[in-house]
Amino acid sequence: MDNALLKKAVFSVNDLPVLPAIYEKIARMTQNPSTTAKDLARVIADDIALTTKLLKLVNSPFYAFPRSISTIPQAIVIIGYSALRNLVLTKSAFDLFPKFYGAENFKYVSFWKHSVGCGVGAKIIAKHCEYHEIEEMFVSGLLHDVGKVVQEQFLRGKFSEAISFACKSNITILEAENDVMGFCHTDTGNLVAEKWNLPPVIVEPITYHHKPRHTDKHRLQVSMVHLANVLSHALQLGSSGQKVLTGIDRFAWEMLGLSLGCIEEIMKKMLNEFDDAVNFIMS
Ligand SMILES: [Fe+2]
Numbered sequence: 001m002d003n004a005l006l007k008k009a010v011f012s013v014n015d016l017p018v019l020p021a022i023y024e025k026i027a028r029m030t031q032n033p034s035t036t037a038k039d040l041a042r043v044i045a046d047d048i049a050l051t052t053k054l055l056k057l058v059n060s061p062f063y064a065f066p067r068s069i070s071t072i073p074q075a076i077v078i079i080g081y082s083a084l085r086n087l088v089l090t091k092s093a094f095d096l097f098p099k100f101y102g103a104e105n106f107k108y109v110s111f112w113k114h115s116v117g118c119g120v121g122a123k124i125i126a127k128h129c130e131y132h133e134i135e136e137m138f139v140s141g142l143l144h145d146v147g148k149v150v151q152e153q154f155l156r157g158k159f160s161e162a163i164s165f166a167c168k169s170n171i172t173i174l175e176a177e178n179d180v181m182g183f184c185h186t187d188t189g190n191l192v193a194e195k196w197n198l199p200p201v202i203v204e205p206i207t208y209h210h211k212p213r214h215t216d217k218h219r220l221q222v223s224m225v226h227l228a229n230v231l232s233h234a235l236q237l238g239s240s241g242q243k244v245l246t247g248i249d250r251f252a253w254e255m256l257g258l259s260l261g262c263i264e265e266i267m268k269k270m271l272n273e274f275d276d277a278v279n280f281i282m283s
Pocket residue numbers: 144145185209210
């Protein structure tokens with residue numbers, strides 16, 4: 001279904017959720033070379049929850065910094081502007097959506113755990129591939145199925161029908177969504193990601209994580225999120241509502257060039273890091 005038609009069919013009455021202004025502000029400021037850490041700190045300091053998350057992150061084993069960091073400018077200097085932007089996006093997007101109550105057959109807690117699992121996987125795979133924007137990969141993984149949340153919020157009846165149909169027929173949610181609604185969560189995810197003005201490097205994994213070969217530009221990043229999604233399912237880290245397991249796409253596999261030994265190592269690390277990441281994101 002083309003985008004204009006989808007928008008008209010689905011969202012003519014209801015409006016899509018918008019990201020809080022702080023994300024746009026930080027995104028704009030971090031692209032401007034004359035912005036200083038102090039300028040950014042002033043904006044962050046107005047948001048107590050964000051300040052707490054940022055300090056928690058820089059003091060976590062993830063950065064393994066030798067001494068404790070207690071001020072926001074210090075924290076920003078340590079993690080860098082790009083990581084800060086992605087942290088603000090992680091928090092802003094996560095805060096927008098429900099955590100508990102959804103359709104009878106869609107459990108938000110399990111869904112977010114699956115998403116965190118995918119974020120953790122994408123970050124670990126990025127390290128293995130020597131791709132340095134690891135926070136960008138984490139947020140891409142975390143948001144890869146955001147279309148499902150939007151559907152659950154705006155089209156609960158039809159989406160719930162698609163989940164039941166997928167379970168009954170032993171097919172993927174994506175196939176069931178296409179059968180029941182004529183479009184799927186990657187179409188819806190693309191709409192919301194575009195509306196939020198997210199950079200293409202995050203929009204494309206949301207749009208193509210089930211068909212990496214159709215990606216326009218960011219094939220490596222899409223392939224990493226694709227693999228992280230498959231592994232998050234295989235390790236049963238939460239659940240996105242789907243019962244059937246899907247394999248690794250050949251295009252993504254060739255793109256990443258990882259060995260089977262690497263995959264085993266990545267899965268072990270995912271299991272080790274999963275609980276901490278769930279605590280960090282969901283608390
Ligand atoms: Fe998906």
